[in-house]
Structure formats: C-alpha cells, structure tokens
Amino acid sequence: MNNAGKEKMVTENAAIGNQAVGNQKDYKDLVFRTIFLLCALLSVLSVIAIITFVFTKGLKPFFGENAYSFSDFITGLKWDPGKEVYGIFYMIVGSIIATLGAIMLGVPIGLMTAVFIAEIAPKKMVAIIRPAIELLAGIPSVIYGAFGLGVIVQLIKKVSPTGQGESLLAVICVLTIMILPTIITLSESSLRAVPKSYREASYGLGASKIQTIFKSVVPAARSGILSATVLGIGRALGETMAVMMIAGNNIGGLPGSLWDKIRPLTSNISMEMSYASGRHQDMLFATGVVLFLFILVINLLLIKITSKVGAQGTKN
Amino acid sequence: MKNNQRKFKDGILQGLIYASTSVTIGILIIIIGFVLYKGLPGVNYNFLTRMWDSQTTIVDIDRNSVTGGSAEENYVESLGITIALDDGYIIIKDIKKDSPVENALNIKKVPYELKEKDVIAKADSTTFRDITAEEAVEVLNEGTGAIRLKVTRPGGGIVPMVISTVYIILLTLMIAAPIGICAAIYLNEYAKPGKVLNVIRFAIQNLAGIPSIIYGLFGMLVFVQNFKMQYSILAGGLTLSIMLLPTIISTTEETLKEVPNVYRQGSMGLGATKLQTISKIILPSALPGILVAIILSIGRIVGESAALIWTAGTVAQIPTALVGSEAGAATLTTKMYWLIKESADLESATSIAVVLLALVILLNLLSKIITKRFLRNRTGN
Structure with a gap:
C-alpha cells in the first residue's frame, strides 16, 4: 500500500476517534490545511507573475506604433542603444559557445572527480574532498569574477595574440570552474546509487576496477550524469556577475576565435540596467525574455530527465 | 598482449581521474590563495569596524x-x-x-x-x-x-554592508521561511497525487532553474517600480524570498520525508488531529533539517548579487526604513561587485571577499555540525 493510502486510513481512524471532540478541531484543521495549500500555491503564482511581468515588458518594443522589428532584434550583430540599434544574435552565439565550452571541459573533469570520490578514494580522503567541493559550490559568483579578473584574465593577456585578457576563453575557464561543483555532486550521488550487484557482476566476469567503473557503473548512472550536465548548462547560461567582469562585452560582431571578446545575454542586461530607460530598458528586458526562453527549455528537459530517472528508480 | 593493453588503458584512465581531482582541488586552493593574498592586507580593525x-x-x-x-x-x-x-x-x-x-x-x-x-x-x-x-x-x-x-x-570600513546583509537575511527569512515550510508541509503531509500537486511541483522545479538575474529584473519591475518601494531592503528581501522558496521547500520536504511514518500513526492512534500531529510531533523532529535549510538559504543570500543590485541598490548605508530612499542598502557582495565594476578597485573588493569566504566557510561548518548531530540522533533512535 502506498503512503497516501496509509495516511488516509489513519486520518479516517483518527476522525472516528475524534467525533466526540466536535467540529471545532475539524474547522481548525481545515483553516490550516488551506493556509498550507495557499503557501504551496504561492510558488505557482510566482512563476506566473515572473513570466507575465518580464514577458510583457520585454515584448513591448515589438508591438504597437514605432515597433522595433523582431527579426532585426534576434538576428542583429550590433548593439548600440545610442543609435537605437538593438541586435542580440551575436550575444546568443556568445552565450551558447561559452556554455558549450564550459560543458565540454567541466563535464569530463567533474565526472572524473566524482568517480574518484565515489569509487576510488578512501573514506578519509572523501572527508576532506567533499567539504572542499561544497565550499567551491558556496563561493559567491562575484568572487569567481574577481578571481577571473585577477588571475585568469591576466594569464590570458600574456599569451593572447590580441593582447587582451577579456575573452571567450576567460569566460569558458570561469564557467567551467563554476559548474564543477554541480556536476560533481550530482554525478557522485548517481554513481553511488548504482546497485552493488552491478560491480560484483563485473568483477566476477574478470573486469578490472577501472573497467568496472567505466563499462558498468558510469553507464548505469548515465541519466543522473545527464541531468547534472543539463543543470550545468542552465547554470552556465544564467551566470551573470562573474561572466560580466571578464567577457569584454563588445558592442557587436560574432566571436571568431577563443581570444575574441564576447557579450553574453546575461551581461548585456547587467551592464546597462542601472542607467537604461524607455525603449533601451525594454530591450534589456527583451534580452531577458530570450534568456528566459532558453532556460525554460532547459528546465523542461531537466524535469523530463529527472522524472524518467524517478520512474526507473521505482522499477528497480 | 591483451592484458598489457588493458593495463595501459586502465593506467591512462586512472591518471585522468587523479588529474581531474587534482585540478578541482587545485582550483579551490588557488582561488582561496588569491583572495587571501590580495585581500588579507586590507583586512584590519579599521576595515571591520568603520563606516564606509x-x-x-x-x-x-x-x-x-x-x-x-x-x-x-x-x-x-x-x-x-x-x-x-x-x-x-x-x-x-x-x-x-x-x-x-x-x-x-x-x-x-x-x-x-x-x-x-x-x-x-x-x-x-x-x-x-x-x-x-x-x-x-x-x-x-x-x-x-x-x-x-x-x-x-574616517570611513573605509564595511560596517554598513555587514548590517545591511544581516537586515536582508532577516527580512528574507521572515518572509520565505514560514511560506516555504508551510508549503513543504502541504506537499508532504496533505497533498494527494494529482493535477494540483503536479502543477505545484512543476512550478517549484522551474523556479529553481530561473537565473538570479531574471529575479533581479522581476524584482526591479514589480517591487521597485510598480509598488514604488525604490531601491530598498524590502524590495530586495521580497525578491530573494521568491528566489529561495524552492530551496527551502525542497530541503524541508526532504526532512519531513525522513520523519518515520510510525510517528504519524502513533500520534493519530492516540487521538491527535492531523494538525496536532504536525505541530507537536512532525515539526519538532524535523527541526534540525529545517535549520539546515535556513542556513543554506543564508549562504545563498550572502552570496547573491544579481538579484539584489537592482532591488536593494548599491548605496553603502545603514538602512533605517523598509522602503524608500533611506532603505537602500548594499550587501557585502553587491558592494564587492560595485567596487570591481565602478571603481576597478580589486584590492578592496578582495578584502570584502575575505570576509565573505569566512562567512561561507562558517555557514558550511554550521550546517555540517547540525546534520551530524541530527543524523547521530536518528540512528540512535
């Protein structure tokens, strides 16, 4: 019998026992039940409110009189609010490339570290490494930005042919570091969730420890690792403060190499929000809408993956 | 021959595993080293006790x-x-x-x-x-x-930012903690599988994935502009409350799930109502977990910048009101951002980073200690 069924029975039993006490308690229970429900519904309301307000303001410049062409906005390669030119295509490209780069570096490093923690490291070592990872996860993004500016940008400046440190490469490096804790913790827990019998069977067939890990344990944990990756994509795409300090934030042009400056969607918003007004401000919200759409797709993907994992879990 | 090849492959993979772990730990050490090296000289008594x-x-x-x-x-x-x-x-x-x-x-x-x-x-x-x-x-x-x-x-100290940070933490928790805990109670104790539950879960999962800059935009639009709160600690607190709801709800729910069903059945079998069971049995035994949820939220608030810059502002003052121009407040993190962006002062910024790091480490330790105690108690039962 499932939990809900059990609880229902218990509630009914309790209700019979309480009949003598009268309706007052039922009434009180009902009031609190309603309060609890309203609190839970507040999250639904918040999502609706955020979408409504941000989208309403962000879509305003594309409708009505003197509307800005949406295709110019989405395909434009130049952002110059002074001349009423608002194109964000090169920002979308910058955001996507930076995110992909961070995932390509961060997922292998993170997964390997997770394998070390979950499968190889002795307990004493785990007791040191795990808090370190948690600390890495807890460091505010502004500090990552300062680190990027003070260390990574300076290093890149020395080797870059353009002589400038703020670049796509710097963004990729910092984003890789920032998604590592997410990838590691989620991959680790999904590796640990793989039943022991998988390992035993693999050893029994004569596989070595490394073979067991990569041929049997990691494939069995793949949906967890996948959701870690998707979550990492969301983090990287939405990261603002650290990225803004090191991206260079050029006013136009697609990035041609790792040394080029980029202007991610998030930093476009945060760069100019403090002084923007009128159409300019609306356009920053429109940038937010585009970012939001990306994030929504990623969220839906993530929810789909995790619900699949949940379904698998009950099957086992 | 084949065995040698296998050994070779194993060796490479093992090497990669060790290298990756070293990179991860190395990065953490470099970051902490950088912050301490650059910021520590600026941290002194005056820095910690003076106005900005x-x-x-x-x-x-x-x-x-x-x-x-x-x-x-x-x-x-x-x-x-x-x-x-x-x-x-x-x-x-x-x-x-x-x-x-x-x-x-x-x-x-x-x-x-x-x-x-x-x-x-x-x-x-x-x-x-x-x-x-x-x-x-x-x-x-x-x-x-x-x-x-x-x-x-003379100024140059971080007292206003520390006080503003504390105010915003308190304000946010006063709003978000009760709502989040009540929502978690509903989800774990009352909700039956169905459409309503699915919608709520979907909303919470989405809320958790929204980047903080979107919260910042929303807070600026709704609280600062529409509700005319101006840059204020209340606008910041409300924005962060929404942002933290998913964290508080899911962490609290996890804790509630860990409370054994026997407790509920025992309490109800003795004739207690559901509400009595929740307030007298379930919540007390879930308290340490809820505390951890709150500490995690404090960590998030301390580190947040994108959602606060356009809701609470970047003025270094001790706020004396909830809304209006007297209520604008820069937290440690937003001030650090401001220092880097507006005045390119990386030294002072990293000095604030030293304080932030210390806070984050302290909060991590605290949650760890509580979890450990809590777990020991559980296994003891």
Whole structure:
C-alpha cells in the first residue's frame, strides 16, 4: 500500500476517534490545511507573475506604433542603444559557445572527480574532498569574477595574440570552474546509487576496477550524469556577475576565435540596467525574455530527465 | 598482449581521474590563495569596524576640566583628550574617562560620542589646517564653556554592508521561511497525487532553474517600480524570498520525508488531529533539517548579487526604513561587485571577499555540525 493510502486510513481512524471532540478541531484543521495549500500555491503564482511581468515588458518594443522589428532584434550583430540599434544574435552565439565550452571541459573533469570520490578514494580522503567541493559550490559568483579578473584574465593577456585578457576563453575557464561543483555532486550521488550487484557482476566476469567503473557503473548512472550536465548548462547560461567582469562585452560582431571578446545575454542586461530607460530598458528586458526562453527549455528537459530517472528508480 | 593493453588503458584512465581531482582541488586552493593574498592586507580593525563613507559632523561640547592625563604630550585638559598630528590632520589620539567629548551633541541635539581617530577639522572659528599639535591644544583650551567642533570620522570600513546583509537575511527569512515550510508541509503531509500537486511541483522545479538575474529584473519591475518601494531592503528581501522558496521547500520536504511514518500513526492512534500531529510531533523532529535549510538559504543570500543590485541598490548605508530612499542598502557582495565594476578597485573588493569566504566557510561548518548531530540522533533512535 502506498503512503497516501496509509495516511488516509489513519486520518479516517483518527476522525472516528475524534467525533466526540466536535467540529471545532475539524474547522481548525481545515483553516490550516488551506493556509498550507495557499503557501504551496504561492510558488505557482510566482512563476506566473515572473513570466507575465518580464514577458510583457520585454515584448513591448515589438508591438504597437514605432515597433522595433523582431527579426532585426534576434538576428542583429550590433548593439548600440545610442543609435537605437538593438541586435542580440551575436550575444546568443556568445552565450551558447561559452556554455558549450564550459560543458565540454567541466563535464569530463567533474565526472572524473566524482568517480574518484565515489569509487576510488578512501573514506578519509572523501572527508576532506567533499567539504572542499561544497565550499567551491558556496563561493559567491562575484568572487569567481574577481578571481577571473585577477588571475585568469591576466594569464590570458600574456599569451593572447590580441593582447587582451577579456575573452571567450576567460569566460569558458570561469564557467567551467563554476559548474564543477554541480556536476560533481550530482554525478557522485548517481554513481553511488548504482546497485552493488552491478560491480560484483563485473568483477566476477574478470573486469578490472577501472573497467568496472567505466563499462558498468558510469553507464548505469548515465541519466543522473545527464541531468547534472543539463543543470550545468542552465547554470552556465544564467551566470551573470562573474561572466560580466571578464567577457569584454563588445558592442557587436560574432566571436571568431577563443581570444575574441564576447557579450553574453546575461551581461548585456547587467551592464546597462542601472542607467537604461524607455525603449533601451525594454530591450534589456527583451534580452531577458530570450534568456528566459532558453532556460525554460532547459528546465523542461531537466524535469523530463529527472522524472524518467524517478520512474526507473521505482522499477528497480 | 591483451592484458598489457588493458593495463595501459586502465593506467591512462586512472591518471585522468587523479588529474581531474587534482585540478578541482587545485582550483579551490588557488582561488582561496588569491583572495587571501590580495585581500588579507586590507583586512584590519579599521576595515571591520568603520563606516564606509567618511562622515563629517558638527558637535557642541560642554568643556569640563579632566586632569587624568596632564602628564601626556598634547593633552587638552578642558576636553580630556590627547591629540596628535597625523598626515597633516589633527586627530584624537586618546580619550580619558569621563571626558566631556563622550557627551557631545550634534546640531540636532542628538548625542554623537567622539571616538579615537576622529579628525578635528575646525574648532569654533579656527580651521585646523597647517597647524601644529601644540597650537591646536592652545586653541582647544581657549576660553571656557561650550566649544563647537567640526569632526570627521574616517570611513573605509564595511560596517554598513555587514548590517545591511544581516537586515536582508532577516527580512528574507521572515518572509520565505514560514511560506516555504508551510508549503513543504502541504506537499508532504496533505497533498494527494494529482493535477494540483503536479502543477505545484512543476512550478517549484522551474523556479529553481530561473537565473538570479531574471529575479533581479522581476524584482526591479514589480517591487521597485510598480509598488514604488525604490531601491530598498524590502524590495530586495521580497525578491530573494521568491528566489529561495524552492530551496527551502525542497530541503524541508526532504526532512519531513525522513520523519518515520510510525510517528504519524502513533500520534493519530492516540487521538491527535492531523494538525496536532504536525505541530507537536512532525515539526519538532524535523527541526534540525529545517535549520539546515535556513542556513543554506543564508549562504545563498550572502552570496547573491544579481538579484539584489537592482532591488536593494548599491548605496553603502545603514538602512533605517523598509522602503524608500533611506532603505537602500548594499550587501557585502553587491558592494564587492560595485567596487570591481565602478571603481576597478580589486584590492578592496578582495578584502570584502575575505570576509565573505569566512562567512561561507562558517555557514558550511554550521550546517555540517547540525546534520551530524541530527543524523547521530536518528540512528540512535
């Protein structure tokens, strides 16, 4: 019998026992039940409110009189609010490339570290490494930005042919570091969730420890690792403060190499929000809408993956 | 042959595993090292105890002879203070007990106690510029009765940001904690599988994935502009409350799930109502977990910047109201951002980073200790 069924029975039993006490308690229970429900519904309301307000303001410049062409906005390669030119295509490209780069570096490093923690490291070592990872996860993004500016940008400046440190490469490096804790913790827990019998069977067939890990344990944990990756994509795409300090934030042009400056969607918003007004401000919200759409797709993907994992879990 | 190949492959993979782990740990060490190396020299007593902006005040003091330090150099007997020349300015070096400067009043007749290191810029009509300490003593001892001083208290400290951060933490938790806990109770104790539950879960999962800059945009639009709160701690607190709901709800729900079902059945079997069971049995045994949820949220608030810059502003002041221009407040993190972006002052910024790191480590430790205790208790049962 499932939990809900059990609880229902218990509630009914309790209700019979309480009949003598009268309706007052039922009434009180009902009031609190309603309060609890309203609190839970507040999250639904918040999502609706955020979408409504941000989208309403962000879509305003594309409708009505003197509307800005949406295709110019989405395909434009130049952002110059002074001349009423608002194109964000090169920002979308910058955001996507930076995110992909961070995932390509961060997922292998993170997964390997997770394998070390979950499968190889002795307990004493785990007791040191795990808090370190948690600390890495807890460091505010502004500090990552300062680190990027003070260390990574300076290093890149020395080797870059353009002589400038703020670049796509710097963004990729910092984003890789920032998604590592997410990838590691989620991959680790999904590796640990793989039943022991998988390992035993693999050893029994004569596989070595490394073979067991990569041929049997990691494939069995793949949906967890996948959701870690998707979550990492969301983090990287939405990261603002650290990225803004090191991206260079050029006013136009697609990035041609790792040394080029980029202007991610998030930093476009945060760069100019403090002084923007009128159409300019609306356009920053429109940038937010585009970012939001990306994030929504990623969220839906993530929810789909995790619900699949949940379904698998009950099957086992 | 095949065995050798296998060993070779295993070796490479093993090497990669060790290398990756070293990279991860190495990065953490480099970051901490960088912050400490660059920021630690700027962290001192003044940095931790002073206001951010220097503050100039005009005070009236009733002079009253204090003989405590007459042996010291440059002692002003009528005020009970020792002064000194510091970099061209006359500063208060030492204040004796019962000195009248402790009862100084500003122009609005509000007490403004002078402190050591305050700079005296003017006494009555004499401006203290290009003046020796001896001359200053003479001016300060001249005449009897009340004296009017123009005093500058040097800034450069993080006190306003620390206080603002605490205010925003308290405000956010006062809003988000009850709502989040109640929502978690509903989800774990009342909700039956179905459409409503699915919608709520979907909303929470989405809320958790929204980047903080979107929360910042929303907070600015709704709380700051539509509700006319201006940049204020309330607007910041409300924005962060929404942002933290998913964290608080899911962490609390996990804890509630861990409360054994036997507790519920036992309580109800004894005739308690569901509400009584929740308030007397379930919540008390879930308390440590809820505490961990709150500590995690504090960590998020301390580190948040994108959602606060356009809702609480970047003014370094101690907020004295919930909304309006007196309520604008920069937290440690937003000030750090501001320093890097607006004044390219990486040194001061990393000094704040040292304080932030210390806070984050402290919070992590705290949650760890609580979890450990809690788990031990559980297994003990």
